[in-house]
Amino acid sequence: MTEFAIETSDLRKTYSDGNEALRGLTLQVPTGSIFGFLGKNGAGKTTTIKVLLGMTHPTSGDVRVLGLPAAQQSASVSIRRRTGFVSEEKDLYDSMTVEEITRFTAGFFPRWRADLEVRYLRAFDLPVARRVKKLSRGMRTKLALLLALCRGADLLVLDEPMSGLDPAVNEEVLQALVRHVADEGATVFFSSHQLADIDQIADHVAVVDRGRTVVAGPLDDIRASYRRLQIVFDRDAPAATLRSPGVIRTKREGRVLTVFASGGAEAIAAEARALNAASVDVMPLTLKEIFLETVNASAEVEN
Amino acid sequence: MVWYKSWLDTRWRFLIGFVILAVLACGIVVSYNVSASLLPELSKRPVDTSTTAGRLLGEVIRLEQTYRGFVWVQWFRQNLLQTGTLFAVLLGSGSILSSGKSGLFTLSLPASRGEWMTARAATGLGEFFVLATVPSLAIPALSPMIGQHYSIVDLVAHGVCFFIAAAVFYSLAFLLSTIFNDTWRPLAIATGIACVVGLAEGLLGLKGVFHVMSGYDYFASGSFPWAGLLSSAVLSAALLGGAALNVARKDF
Numbered sequence: 001m002t003e004f005a006i007e008t009s010d011l012r013k014t015y016s017d018g019n020e021a022l023r024g025l026t027l028q029v030p031t032g033s034i035f036g037f038l039g040k041n042g043a044g045k046t047t048t049i050k051v052l053l054g055m056t057h058p059t060s061g062d063v064r065v066l067g068l069p070a071a072q073q074s075a076s077v078s079i080r081r082r083t084g085f086v087s088e089e090k091d092l093y094d095s096m097t098v099e100e101i102t103r104f105t106a107g108f109f110p111r112w113r114a115d116l117e118v119r120y121l122r123a124f125d126l127p128v129a130r131r132v133k134k135l136s137r138g139m140r141t142k143l144a145l146l147l148a149l150c151r152g153a154d155l156l157v158l159d160e161p162m163s164g165l166d167p168a169v170n171e172e173v174l175q176a177l178v179r180h181v182a183d184e185g186a187t188v189f190f191s192s193h194q195l196a197d198i199d200q201i202a203d204h205v206a207v208v209d210r211g212r213t214v215v216a217g218p219l220d221d222i223r224a225s226y227r228r229l230q231i232v233f234d235r236d237a238p239a240a241t242l243r244s245p246g247v248i249r250t251k252r253e254g255r256v257l258t259v260f261a262s263g264g265a266e267a268i269a270a271e272a273r274a275l276n277a278a279s280v281d282v283m284p285l286t287l288k289e290i291f292l293e294t295v296n297a298s299a300e301v302e303n
Numbered sequence: 304m305v306w307y308k309s310w311l312d313t314r315w316r317f318l319i320g321f322v323i324l325a326v327l328a329c330g331i332v333v334s335y336n337v338s339a340s341l342l343p344e345l346s347k348r349p350v351d352t353s354t355t356a357g358r359l360l361g362e363v364i365r366l367e368q369t370y371r372g373f374v375w376v377q378w379f380r381q382n383l384l385q386t387g388t389l390f391a392v393l394l395g396s397g398s399i400l401s402s403g404k405s406g407l408f409t410l411s412l413p414a415s416r417g418e419w420m421t422a423r424a425a426t427g428l429g430e431f432f433v434l435a436t437v438p439s440l441a442i443p444a445l446s447p448m449i450g451q452h453y454s455i456v457d458l459v460a461h462g463v464c465f466f467i468a469a470a471v472f473y474s475l476a477f478l479l480s481t482i483f484n485d486t487w488r489p490l491a492i493a494t495g496i497a498c499v500v501g502l503a504e505g506l507l508g509l510k511g512v513f514h515v516m517s518g519y520d521y522f523a524s525g526s527f528p529w530a531g532l533l534s535s536a537v538l539s540a541a542l543l544g545g546a547a548l549n550v551a552r553k554d555f
Binding site: 083093095 | 307311407413552
């Protein structure tokens with residue numbers, strides 16, 4: 001088993017209309033992790049997933065999934081044989097019944113888990129004789145998840161799986177996913193812009209913006225290193241730039257200087273005190289704040 | 304499963320085509336006596352062969368003097384040619400791999416694009432071969448009921464000519480379906496091209512793909528239009544190859 005279920009290096013994709021969807025994306029998804037892949041709409045999440053599964057050809061760069069080169073057609077088939085996938089649209093075959101699409105999908109996967117199929121059909125309360133087009137959005141998501149989970153896959157790739165779900169179904173699906181990973185030990189690559197979901201289940205995250213990775217690592221390490229420093233002066237905050245490493249963004253409002261840092265909070269606080277700050281408060285950041293600040297900082301650098 | 308999916312995608316078009324062509328083939332036999340009773344009257348009328356319409360009418364009257372000629376004019380040159388071509392285009396339209404609805408689910412399954420395309424192309428061609436040959440069997444089967452006989456050898460020969468030449472339009476629709484994501488544009492464009500080619504051949508007296516489809520050479524002289532059949536097969540292969548290349552390079 002490889003150390004990383006997914007590895008990309010300087011991955012680039014420019015579509016024929018000139019749209020640069022990926023601009024040097026580098027990712028390492030540890031085997032066995034639940035990896036949250038965060039980004040705004042249009043950040044490159046879906047393109048990344050399509051490249052991983054051989055649906056879109058990369059323009060350049062390396063991409064390996066389960067140790068295989070995803071850009072090669074034959075390897076891509078092997079990757080898909082070991083991967084469960086749920087797309088944002090849950091675009092299943094409308095004319096088939098739940099039973100028919102389950103049998104159809106099972107036919108492609110030698111390691112299909114009939115025991116899990118029975119379990120999830122019951123747990124999700126899916127009506128086997130109903131046509132897919134007659135299913136509610138929540139039911140459709142559960143069916144798509146069942147079809148992904150029962151493949152006996154080493155890797156689950158989920159592209160915005162919770163979009164459009166009500167909170168009750170959202171929670172049910174998340175719990176099923178966590179339980180499945182705990183029991184079966186697959187790697188989960190989970191793209192979303194719903195930070196609460198990622199916060200709840202992921203142990204590793206990457207934030208992608210404009211086709212590049214702006215933050216990546218174990219979620220606990222990221223939470224531990226990212227800090228907001230609120231520095232208050234007796235006079236207007238000085239215009240001087242803080243030079244300590246780790247500063248990703250500063251905001252000046254009257255006497256208050258707010259600094260967002262990816263690490264080195266103590267050194268930044270010391271530098272602020274040297275500027276005669278009246279007070280320096282160091283506060284942890286939520287995942288949402290980390291996401292927003294890194295994406296905004298990336299946009300400022302870009303502009 | 305890849306083949307099963309191809310069958311699911313095309314079965315209704317195939318079955319509807321089969322029923323329509325079978326009914327039309329039966330109608331050919333049933334209508335022969337009526338047509339034959341009108342021929343003596345029509346033969347007496349003067350026909351202006353200087354116009355295209357007059358030339359065509361004169362040809363029909365001449366050819367329909369025999370049952371074999373009647374079947375060729377009404378079935379192989381008209382009903383099968385027109386309706387069969389329409390179903391060739393219908394069967395070729397609509398890619399199994401599209402970026403539209405359910406395309407990503409299909410692409411997430413462990414089968415290569417080549418496998419999907421091969422299965423879809425072969426299934427459609429197989430179904431079209433059945434449409435080109437099997438409904439026509441109603442003609443030799445029912446002919447004894449009206450005191451006539453039609454050779455199965457003739458039927459197979461015409462069916463093969465029709466299948467090979469009309470496969471060009473199947474392949475054209477197949478190629479167009481890898482360019483457009485919907486079913487309707489490939490269908491409309493391929494049908495439009497078939498109509499233009501058919502009209503041009505009919506009005507200008509050209510010997511093109513419809514001439515080969517009708518099997519006129521076999522009807523008139525018993526020889527196969529080898530050059531036309533070979534050209535059609537090569538053109539179809541090129542169109543299908545283009546479709547495969549298009550899908551292999553495509554980003555979904």
